[in-house]
Each structure stands twice: as C-alpha cells, then as structure tokens.
Amino acid sequence: MPASVPAPVSAVPAPVSPVSASVPAPDTTPERIVIVGGSSGMGLALAESALAGGADVTIVGRSPERLAEAERQLGGGDRLRAVAADITSEPDTERLFKTVGETVGAIDHVVLTAADATGAYQPITSFDLEAGRRLVDSKLFGAVLLAKYAAPHLTSGGSITFTSGIAAYRPAPGGSMVAAVNGALASLTYALALELAPIRVNALSPGWVDTPIWDTIAGDGKQARLDAMAQRLPVGRIGTPHDIAEALLALMHNRFITATVLHADGGHRLV
Numbered sequence: 001m002p003a004s005v006p007a008p009v010s011a012v013p014a015p016v017s018p019v020s021a022s023v024p025a026p027d028t029t030p031e032r033i034v035i036v037g038g039s040s041g042m043g044l045a046l047a048e049s050a051l052a053g054g055a056d057v058t059i060v061g062r063s064p065e066r067l068a069e070a071e072r073q074l075g076g077g078d079r080l081r082a083v084a085a086d087i088t089s090e091p092d093t094e095r096l097f098k099t100v101g102e103t104v105g106a107i108d109h110v111v112l113t114a115a116d117a118t119g120a121y122q123p124i125t126s127f128d129l130e131a132g133r134r135l136v137d138s139k140l141f142g143a144v145l146l147a148k149y150a151a152p153h154l155t156s157g158g159s160i161t162f163t164s165g166i167a168a169y170r171p172a173p174g175g176s177m178v179a180a181v182n183g184a185l186a187s188l189t190y191a192l193a194l195e196l197a198p199i200r201v202n203a204l205s206p207g208w209v210d211t212p213i214w215d216t217i218a219g220d221g222k223q224a225r226l227d228a229m230a231q232r233l234p235v236g237r238i239g240t241p242h243d244i245a246e247a248l249l250a251l252m253h254n255r256f257i258t259a260t261v262l263h264a265d266g267g268h269r270l271v
C-alpha cells in the first residue's frame, strides 16, 4: 500500500483491557537494593524489611565485624551480602559499586543511612572542625560519592535515597553543624533529582529514633534524653528503626515521588 493511503479503520473497536494501562505489569525479579549504613539502626531495619519483602539486599558499612553480626542477625541466605566500604573514601566507593555491578548487576534502589556523628554536637564557640569534617564527609560528600558511583548502575525509575534529619528543621543550640549538613542534603536531593532523572532522588528526614547513634551522641544520658523527647512529641514516643524503614520503602517504591524530603519525625517539627 502506498504511504499516502491511510490504513482502513477497523469497524470492530479494539478490546478494552480490564486493567488500566497505568498499572504496571507485575515484575517477578527480586528488587536489588544497596543500603550504605545497613549494619546498624535504620539501615539494618530497612535491610530486614526489604529481605522480608523478597528483595536482594547488599549491606555496606566500615566495620567487617558489625557487618558479620548484621548478616547473622538478618539470616538472608543468598539474597543477602555484605561489602565493607567507607563512603567517605572515593576509591572505596568506586570499588563498592564495581563489586555490586559484577555480583548483582543493575541496582533498583540505593539508600544512604551512614553517618559519623562523633563530636558533631558542640557549641559553635568551641567547635572542633575535625568533628564537623567527619560529619560532612560521611553524610554530604558520602551522598555525592554515592550518587556519582551508583547512578551508572541504577535502573531507569530506580531510586537514590539520602537520610537528612530533624536538626535542619528544628535546630537546637549545639546542633548548628548537624543542621547545616542536613539542610544541604535537601538541596543536593533537589538538584540531583533533575540531573539524574529518570532516576528518582529523595531524602528521608527522621526525628529522634532509638538507634546506636545515640550512644555516640549522648553516651550515658541517652535514655533520659529519649524519654524526655517522647513526652514532647505529638505521637508520645520516640521513633523505632522500623518506623523509618517503612518511610524509606515508601520513597523507594512510589514511582511518582522524586525531589522530595519526607519527614518521619512524630510531629517534632511543631513542638
């Protein structure tokens, strides 16, 4: 038929699928998730929930002992692996994603919960810059390195999720550096969501959550400080690592969410 002749219009309308075209077909491949910070706290809880949901999970941290203990606790079989790497080191981060690429292949989601908050809460007039650099290196440059080396391995529509925190939105005296880093993570999130699209980039901002990071921040005063905050919060309690894991899963799985900071803070921003 010459190209100028329109194709005949069928008298019989095409059958209408009972399933909306916007509902994606079920994919039976296990999701591949990399969790940097997956050996403790929120990252560990996320690993547990993701494994329970059938995902293939790679947990990452600096300490091989902590990773081994997390692996034992998670018992994920051949859907779980651990890689020791320091997200503040560019060679380590490059090697991490090379290893993941070789062992797992393409990745669906990468989550960063790693932070080194040792000494990060201090009055500004006596602030130790080394403590500030540790925080910036782990949370902010860590996020940059993660995006740089993970992005080439991520599937279209896959996601990167950073973890910022309540200190940016409800700052307290002695927390200026933590506020600044968490605030910067929001801006990084918005910028990368455009630059890396269609990969989605989001951040989760937790309120106070009972994890081992509080041993570093508050030492023996941990329980008293968490109890006092629980009294203040509209929800009447401190967060659990699984509260945050659920919020992280929502960011990862909702394909219409990008360039978003999701707050899971028990209402802390208002009190």
Ligand SMILES: NC(=O)c1ccc[n+]([C@@H]2O[C@H](COP(=O)([O-])OP(=O)(O)OC[C@H]3O[C@@H](n4cnc5c(N)ncnc54)[C@H](OP(=O)(O)O)[C@@H]3O)[C@@H](O)[C@H]2O)c1
Pocket (backbone or CB within 6 Å): 036, 037, 038, 039, 040, 041, 042, 043, 060, 061, 062, 063, 064, 066, 085, 086, 087, 088, 113, 114, 115, 116, 117, 138, 139, 163, 164, 165, 166, 167, 205, 206, 207, 208, 209, 210, 211, 212, 213, 214
């Ligand atoms: N817990 C809270 O109340 C709270 C509130 C607001 C915001 N946040 C933020 O939420 C995130 C998660 O905190 P969390 O409470 O789950 O912390 P956590 O229990 O201390 O866990 C931190 C994890 O990150 C790993 N990590 C630390 N530095 C690393 C590095 N340089 N490279 C690779 N892995 C590293 C740690 O393992 P290794 O030490 O073995 O490396 C550990 O697995 C952090 O960004 C934190 O600032 C927490």
